[in-house]
Structures are given as structure tokens and as C-alpha cells.
Amino acid sequence: MYAVIDLETTGLRTSWHDRIVEVAVVHLDEDGQVTGEWCSLVNPGRDLGPQLIHGITAAEARRAPRFEQLAGHVAGLLRGRVLAAHNLRFDASFLLAEYERVGVQAPIDPADGLCTMRLASHFLPSAGRSLHDCCRAAGLPPYRAHSALHDARAAAQLLARYLTSAGAPPPWEAAITAAAGLPWPPMEVAPVVPVHRRTAGHREQHFLARLVDRLPRLHEPKGDAYLNLLDQALLDRHISSTEADALVATAEAFGLARVDVEHLHRSYLADLAGAAAEDGVVTASERHDLNQVAALLGLPRSDADHALQSAMNGSSPEQGLRSNQWSFAPGDMVVFTGAMRPPRWEWEGEAEAAGLLVGDSVTKKTRLLVAADPDSMSGKAEKARRYGIPIVHPTAYRQMLASLAKPTPAR
Structure with a gap:
């Protein structure tokens, strides 16, 4: 009726x-x-x-x-x-x-x-x-x-x-x-399953669990492409659903099983620990960051402690597998997408004041895309993924902007 x-x-x-x-x-x-x-x-x-x-x-x-x-x-x-x-x-x-x-x-x-x-x-x-x-x-x-x-x-x-x-x-x-009596035209009914909103507190299965289990690991897994992607994904210390899918697809494309990826994750953590221990002082912020990355990579906190201890002792056998790390500097171009608070023009003004260039659209010259939702399906986000441009949440971007404004201490 x-x-x-x-x-x-x-x-x-x-x-x-x-x-x-x-x-x-x-x-x-x-x-x-x-x-x-x-x-x-x-x-x-x-x-x-x-x-x-x-x-x-x-x-x-x-x-x-x-x-x-x-x-x-x-x-x-x-x-x-x-x-x-x-x-x-x-x-x-x-x-x-x-x-x-x-x-x-x-x-x-x-x-x-x-x-x-x-x-x-x-x-x-x-x-x-x-x-x-x-x-x-x-x-x-x-x-x-x-x-x-x-x-x-x-x-x-x-x-x-x-x-x-x-x-x-x-x-x-x-x-x-x-x-x-309204004449609806004949239409094919596709066999699709409706998708509902997630329940409050829903947590997705960690992407590591989607990889094939195999022992032992490869002698030396070829993980440069995977680690490069991981570098981009972890810029905002958050792995979005889109990034998790991309990491799984990259691992599968290179024949990496779960044990291989876990090895690469530990090497990644070892590199971070090495950078934190380089000046001989590990701050509470650096230790918190290591614990956060370990959790995102599906590793126990004890792995972060072990990586840091090895770095402080100068013995980190798994360190050094990361390729060129992503960096952000004045003169880089940043683009924004999605509905943001405060308004977009305020974000753009802050970026320009920090010496960044603000673009209206994503091109191969874009260094970073700031998205209200990192899983965004906007045209800008799709183009950024196609070009391999990192996509980060505004909160993480603001932290990056603050670091960009601070002078780098001489060593």
C-alpha cells in the first residue's frame, strides 16, 4: 500500500x-x-x-x-x-x-x-x-x-x-x-547484498589476518614496494581501509605471505627505533610513537621494546630494509578534499603561511592530499592514489605542519 x-x-x-x-x-x-x-x-x-x-x-x-x-x-x-x-x-x-x-x-x-x-x-x-x-x-x-x-x-x-x-x-x-497503475519500466534486479552501517564499536579485522599463512618465511623478502606504501600509509599514524586493502594487494602481488610481511614490519619498526635512538636520547613522545606504530602493524608492544633496546645497544640486525623515506618541506604542494572544520580557506591560509603551495586539484606535482576522510572516494583522492600521493587526515596534517614550522636542531 x-x-x-x-x-x-x-x-x-x-x-x-x-x-x-x-x-x-x-x-x-x-x-x-x-x-x-x-x-x-x-x-x-x-x-x-x-x-x-x-x-x-x-x-x-x-x-x-x-x-x-x-x-x-x-x-x-x-x-x-x-x-x-x-x-x-x-x-x-x-x-x-x-x-x-x-x-x-x-x-x-x-x-x-x-x-x-x-x-x-x-x-x-x-x-x-x-x-x-x-x-x-x-x-x-x-x-x-x-x-x-x-x-x-x-x-x-x-x-x-x-x-x-x-x-x-x-x-x-x-x-x-x-x-x-503507475507504469514502472522493466528493470533487471541485480543479485547484490545490501550493506548496513557498522555497529558502534565495530573494529575491522587486522589486514595481516587476510594474508596467506606460510612457514618458513622467504630468505629475504623483496619488500621495497610494500615498505614504500607502508611509509605513506603511516604518515598520519593511521591505516585507513583503503590503505589496508592496498597493502594486502601489494603483498599478494609480490608473493608475500603473512610471515614475510611480519618480518618487514619488524624491520620497519627497527628503522624507526634506530632513528629515535640516533641522538642517544629517546623521548616519551618517541617511545609512544613506536608503540603506536607497533600496534598498527599488528605487532606486540614487546617488539617495540626489543627494537628500541637493540637500537640503543647498536645491534639491530633487521634494520636498514626501508627505502627512501617520505619527507615534507616548504615549497611542497598540498591539496585539500572533503568538508572540514574549520572551513577550507582557513586550512589553506595556514598552509600558505607555512611556506606550502596550495593546489585546487591533484597533479603529479602534489606532495600531499589532506582529506576529511582518508578513505574518501572524491576525484582528488582517486587521482592521488593513482599517482602514489599520500592521503592524510587533517589532525595528522596539522601535526606535520607544526613540525615543518620548527627549525631542525643542528647535530
Whole structure:
């Protein structure tokens, strides 16, 4: 009878190339009873926009199906039903735009559906326009805002209240009849699995666990390419999901099993310990950094202690396998991507004040890309990965900027 929808998007306008990043559909029968629900994240093929609002990370969305893969299934959920949403005009415009991108003229028209926001003026005259205000005025329980499924459930409960108040038949009976006859074009339903948001506290399996187990290790694993990639990944002391995938792919391409990669990780740690112990003094900050890197590499803290002790004693047999280390200097070009706080222009001003060049787009001359989400799927991020340009989080970049401003002490 009814298909109540809600979307999370990268922004507010389809004309600005904003896309859907999450879609949810809740089915109601003629009495307002829930008969089914469905939800999935959507890979928008671009940056995710205001992530502080919708809370979806690129690590989640990048593994979700694209809309063209979901289009047939979503059409099946809407076909023959009255489309409803809170601010239906907004959701309908995004659905129409997504279907147009895949060459489908979807029979979606806000005038033919039910907008729980507009209907509130009749059923809840004292309520504000927001879904939260309408639900509160209707005496409905609080819900998790800016989650497509929770918002769709809340809108469905609101519509159920309207149905109870309206009685039978409802004043929009003509819309029910019209929806049953809307001519949806035939569409293939691809066999895709919906991807849901991660639960709070979810932790991904360490990427080492995805590598093949084999003993013994190679006599001398050829790890230059792997270590170069690891250098870039660890610039911000965080290994993003995209970087973890790249490390696994590189290890597999060079025939490196888990034991080989663990050996390379220990050699990497030994190099860091050697750099920390070079002046004969290991600060608390340097020790903390070693422990942090060890944890990121899937190594126990005892390995960091051993690497540091060996470096202080001048005996580090696994040291020296790293190739040229990445460095950052005045005159380098930095590019920014994603919605940031404070505003982008403040970040760019700080970069220029530190002697860096700020680029509008990523080129082979770009030294660093600063991304609000290091797993970003923006065009800038995709180009940076193609060119082998490091991508770091703004917090780590700011630390790098502070180090860049400090004069290097003479040895």
C-alpha cells in the first residue's frame, strides 16, 4: 500500500552533483502496520559531503553497491505503492536524478505521493516542520536522526498516526489507486547484498589476518614496494581501509605471505627505533610513537621494546630494509578534499603561511592530499592514489605542519 522512504545524501542539491549515500524503505499496509523494511548504504563514487551530519564513513560506503546495482531492487520496493516521505520533494528529486543517471524514467512525482511534513499542517498544526518536531507532537518515541532506516521508521510511524486520524477511506484514496497503475519500466534486479552501517564499536579485522599463512618465511623478502606504501600509509599514524586493502594487494602481488610481511614490519619498526635512538636520547613522545606504530602493524608492544633496546645497544640486525623515506618541506604542494572544520580557506591560509603551495586539484606535482576522510572516494583522492600521493587526515596534517614550522636542531 505505502512505501515510506528516507535518504542520506552527500549534499542538498542534485544540480551540484550530490548523490545518495543511504536509502531505506519501510512498507506499510492500509492500516499503517509495518509489513517489511529494507536499507542499504550506497557507494556514491565521490566524497561523502557533510559526514558530521549523516555519520557515514567512506570505509563503509566504498564497499557498498552503487545505485545502478540497487536500482532494480529499489524499483521493486516502490512499484505499485504510494510513495511517502518527510519532505517528499527532496527525496523524490534525488531518486529521480539517480534513475536518470542509469537511463530510467522512473514514475516518481512528489505531487502523487504523501509528504508527512506537509500533512502535519492538517494533522499536527502545532508542530514544527522537522521530523523530530512532528514525532514529538504526535507523542512518538525519540529516534536516531540522520540514519535513513531510523528516519524512515519514524516517518512511517507518523504516517500511521495520520491514517488513524483520517479514518477509512483516507482522503488520498485517489493516490492509492493511481500508484497501483503507475507504469514502472522493466528493470533487471541485480543479485547484490545490501550493506548496513557498522555497529558502534565495530573494529575491522587486522589486514595481516587476510594474508596467506606460510612457514618458513622467504630468505629475504623483496619488500621495497610494500615498505614504500607502508611509509605513506603511516604518515598520519593511521591505516585507513583503503590503505589496508592496498597493502594486502601489494603483498599478494609480490608473493608475500603473512610471515614475510611480519618480518618487514619488524624491520620497519627497527628503522624507526634506530632513528629515535640516533641522538642517544629517546623521548616519551618517541617511545609512544613506536608503540603506536607497533600496534598498527599488528605487532606486540614487546617488539617495540626489543627494537628500541637493540637500537640503543647498536645491534639491530633487521634494520636498514626501508627505502627512501617520505619527507615534507616548504615549497611542497598540498591539496585539500572533503568538508572540514574549520572551513577550507582557513586550512589553506595556514598552509600558505607555512611556506606550502596550495593546489585546487591533484597533479603529479602534489606532495600531499589532506582529506576529511582518508578513505574518501572524491576525484582528488582517486587521482592521488593513482599517482602514489599520500592521503592524510587533517589532525595528522596539522601535526606535520607544526613540525615543518620548527627549525631542525643542528647535530
